[in-house]
Amino acid sequence: MVRYAPxxxxxxxxxxxxxxxxxxxxxxxxxxxxxxxxxxxxxxTLNSFPGGLVIVTGSSGKSTTTKMLVAxxxxxxxxxFTNPSTANISQGLTSALLERASITGQxxxxxAVLEMDEGHGALIASTLLPRVVLLTNVMxxxxxxxxxxxxxxAMLAKIAARATEALVSNADDQYLADIAATMVPGVxxxxxxxxxxxxxxxxxxxxxxxxxxxxxxxDDGVLLTEVDxxxxxxxxxxxxxxVRLPARGTHYAVDAASAFAAAxxxxxxxxxxxxxxxxxxxxxxxxxxxxxVTVHGKQVEFVLVQNPASFQLNVDSLEAGTEQILVxxxxxxxxxxxxxxxxxxxxxxxxxxxxxxxxxxxxxxxxDDVQVDRIETDLAVALDDFLALPDPARGQKTIIFxxxxxxxxxxxxxxxxxxxxxx
Amino acid sequence: MTGMLxxxxxxxxxxxxxxxxxxxxxxxxxxxxxxxxxxxxxxNSVIELPExxxxxxxxxxxxADLETARDVLLTLQSRLRELVTSGVPVLAIGTGWELLSxxxxxxDGSVLEGLGIVAGRAIPRGERAIDDLVISSKYGRLVGxxxxxxxxxxxxxxxxGRVLSGSGNGSxxxxxxxxxxxxxxxxxxxxxxxxxxxxxxxTIILARHGAAYAAGERATQxxxxxxxxxxxxAVRLGLAPEGDSAGNS
Ligand SMILES: [Zn+2]
Numbered sequence: 130m131v132r133y134a135p136x137x138x139x140x141x142x143x144x145x146x147x148x149x150x151x152x153x154x155x156x157x158x159x160x161x162x163x164x165x166x167x168x169x170x171x172x173x174t175l176n177s178f179p180g181g182l183v184i185v186t187g188s189s190g191k192s193t194t195t196k197m198l199v200a201x202x203x204x205x206x207x208x209x210f211t212n213p214s215t216a217n218i219s220q221g222l223t224s225a226l227l228e229r230a231s232i233t234g235q236x237x238x239x240x241a242v243l244e245m246d247e248g249h250g251a252l253i254a255s256t257l258l259p260r261v262v263l264l265t266n267v268m269x270x271x272x273x274x275x276x277x278x279x280x281x282x283a284m285l286a287k288i289a290a291r292a293t294e295a296l297v298s299n300a301d302d303q304y305l306a307d308i309a310a311t312m313v314p315g316v317x318x319x320x321x322x323x324x325x326x327x328x329x330x331x332x333x334x335x336x337x338x339x340x341x342x343x344x345x346x347x348d349d350g351v352l353l354t355e356v357d358x359x360x361x362x363x364x365x366x367x368x369x370x371x372v373r374l375p376a377r378g379t380h381y382a383v384d385a386a387s388a389f390a391a392a393x394x395x396x397x398x399x400x401x402x403x404x405x406x407x408x409x410x411x412x413x414x415x416x417x418x419x420x421x422v423t424v425h426g427k428q429v430e431f432v433l434v435q436n437p438a439s440f441q442l443n444v445d446s447l448e449a450g451t452e453q454i455l456v457x458x459x460x461x462x463x464x465x466x467x468x469x470x471x472x473x474x475x476x477x478x479x480x481x482x483x484x485x486x487x488x489x490x491x492x493x494x495x496x497d498d499v500q501v502d503r504i505e506t507d508l509a510v511a512l513d514d515f516l517a518l519p520d521p522a523r524g525q526k527t528i529i530f531x532x533x534x535x536x537x538x539x540x541x542x543x544x545x546x547x548x549x550x551x552x
Numbered sequence: 553m554t555g556m557l558x559x560x561x562x563x564x565x566x567x568x569x570x571x572x573x574x575x576x577x578x579x580x581x582x583x584x585x586x587x588x589x590x591x592x593x594x595x596n597s598v599i600e601l602p603e604x605x606x607x608x609x610x611x612x613x614x615x616a617d618l619e620t621a622r623d624v625l626l627t628l629q630s631r632l633r634e635l636v637t638s639g640v641p642v643l644a645i646g647t648g649w650e651l652l653s654x655x656x657x658x659x660d661g662s663v664l665e666g667l668g669i670v671a672g673r674a675i676p677r678g679e680r681a682i683d684d685l686v687i688s689s690k691y692g693r694l695v696g697x698x699x700x701x702x703x704x705x706x707x708x709x710x711x712x713g714r715v716l717s718g719s720g721n722g723s724x725x726x727x728x729x730x731x732x733x734x735x736x737x738x739x740x741x742x743x744x745x746x747x748x749x750x751x752x753x754x755t756i757i758l759a760r761h762g763a764a765y766a767a768g769e770r771a772t773q774x775x776x777x778x779x780x781x782x783x784x785x786a787v788r789l790g791l792a793p794e795g796d797s798a799g800n801s
Contacts, residue, residue: 150700214794255665279616352622387615464570464697464699464740465697465740466571466572466696466697466739466740466741467570467572468571469570469574469740469741470568470571470574476573486780488777488778488780488784489781491777492744492745492774492777492778492781493741493744494578495774495777496574496578496581496741496774497746498581504777504780
């Protein structure tokens with residue numbers, strides 16, 4: 130490993146320079162340089178953790194699942210190296226490793242748990258030897274990538290094929306079930322999934338491009354048997370566990386089930402279900418993912434919609450009768466047609482439609498018979514007026530926004546940036 | 553009264569990539585706003601096509617599903633012909649339109665035969681066309697979005713309109729109109745964004761029941777939102793906004 134010492138030193142110097150030039154910035158640049166001068170550094174370091182490498186990938190839920198899994202492992206006394214989700218690219222990952230690497234290229238830690246974008250993961254998969262790969266789901270993503278569930282599946286299959294010990298996979302996702310069926314003997318398939326009852330609570334399904342026709346049973350893996358607000362019940366190995374979720378929504382409960390299943394597979398006999406459940410239940414909500422924030426003395430729930438599937442899930446899991454809703458869709462939604470398969474009728478009434486695509490989203494809401502009181506393309510004005518309204522009698526003040534509108538909202542309300550979900 | 557109007561949307565599970573199926577909902581809502589009862593029926597097989605169908609919407613899907621969609625549509629072919637012959641309006645978008653044509657030519661030279669309900673055929677084009685699409689038509693200027701991998705030939709005699717911005721069929725024209733069959737690359741909620749086209753279809757639908765269509769009050773309000781959305785695109789593209797006199801060309 131000594132051969133990486135010069136590269137690591139150079140990377141560190143560059144990192145200092147980058148920080149000096151732009152505090153808090155330039156984090157990808159040192160990684161870029163090290164990857165240039167020592168191309169094997171990344172894979173070699175990632176493959177060298179004594180407890181192995183775990184990769185979490187899939188269309189949606191990667192961030193939450195990774196956080197839950199890391200928390201469960203740490204609660205068992207494991208030292209975990211993990212990546213913030215913004216560092217999905219090789220450079221970012223290498224930079225993150227550099228922060229922690231000794232001069233010989235060794236990174237302290239028992240185990241590495243990495244969240245990976247499917248595209249990036251597939252690119253570097255051939256150099257990695259993960260012990261465990263966790264696949265969350267296959268959902269239809271941005272419009273530019275449409276027609277592409279097959280392509281996403283091929284990338285996930287490539288990553289899954291690298292697993293040496295176990296594949297933790299969503300039993301309700303047909304594309305993932307197909308991947309699981311192709312795994313070589315000797316790699317354990319660990320399943321998580323939901324019951325028919327839980328599935329039927331989401332009349333439009335869980336957003337997977339293809340949902341399997343049959344549900345798994347509690348004998349097949351970790352089964353999500355109940356979701357009620359932020360409370361969920363898991364059935365595993367003959368026991369029932371109650372988990373508290375970071376926010377309302379069946380998708381968070383599925384994330385919890387997958388993290389629980391993965392922790393069990395990774396820790397083997399050292400796994401203590403109660404320890405895992407306590408750790409997973411302590412995951413804080415994230416801004417834009419159901420976190421309730423106090424702004425100008427008012428409690429507000431922020432809901433980020435990233436694609437039609439997450440838009441639908443969020444509409445469906447909104448507390449019934451929520452009376453103060455602002456919807457802001459920004460220029461990141463290049464083609465507003467994209468959202469029209471979403472049935473927004475459950476919103477009932479929206480006080481303000483905003484963002485640069487305010488008219489488009491208002492038009493959709495109107496055809497879903499949702500009353501839209503006002504269209505205000507100036508998001509700053511919309512936010513100020515919305516926050517100034519007295520507290521609602523029913524439900525939280527709720528702001529539903531696209532990523533671009535989320536960034537603008539944050540900047541306008543001067544909410545501290547949380548690098549964790551800026552991607 | 554006209555009784556219950558039935559808008560059939562074909563294969564929404566396969567052909568709704570861009571929210572094209574929502575055009576059926578747009579027709580039903582506008583009919584309701586005008587005081588008529590209307591319903592949307594999803595048709596995934598021939599037995600689900602209602603006896604009394606007042607309009608048909610067919611949207612765009614993934615190329616991976618083209619052949620599957622075509623095979624199901626073939627079972628509907630004779631019913632569709634009857635509907636078209638009797639003047640029932642049809643709105644076909646993207647691959648849904650291509651499947652109603654003579655056929656789809658792929659880059660490798662293979663051809664997927666279409667239903668032959670409208671003239672012309674889809675042919676390969678260099679790059680996927682993904683952009684705003686604005687056309688001038690006899691109904692007025694239509695604004696929307698296109699995202700398609702193929703051009704269209706054989707529609708020059710009766711296009712839906714002339715391209716002002718975007719790619720369209722690839723020859724300066726966009727879409728094809730044959731009788732009451734309206735085909736376009738303008739995907740997603742084209743009827744919500746361009747209510748002139750929606751109301752043209754509703755006028756045909758109601759005329760077949762011996763009634764006249766007059767847009768409801770709610771439609772008039774909602775159409776102002778649509779106009780603002782269209783103008784936003786037009787201004788971005790350097791075209792004159794609609795308002796006093798602009799728009800129709
Ligand atoms: Zn302000």
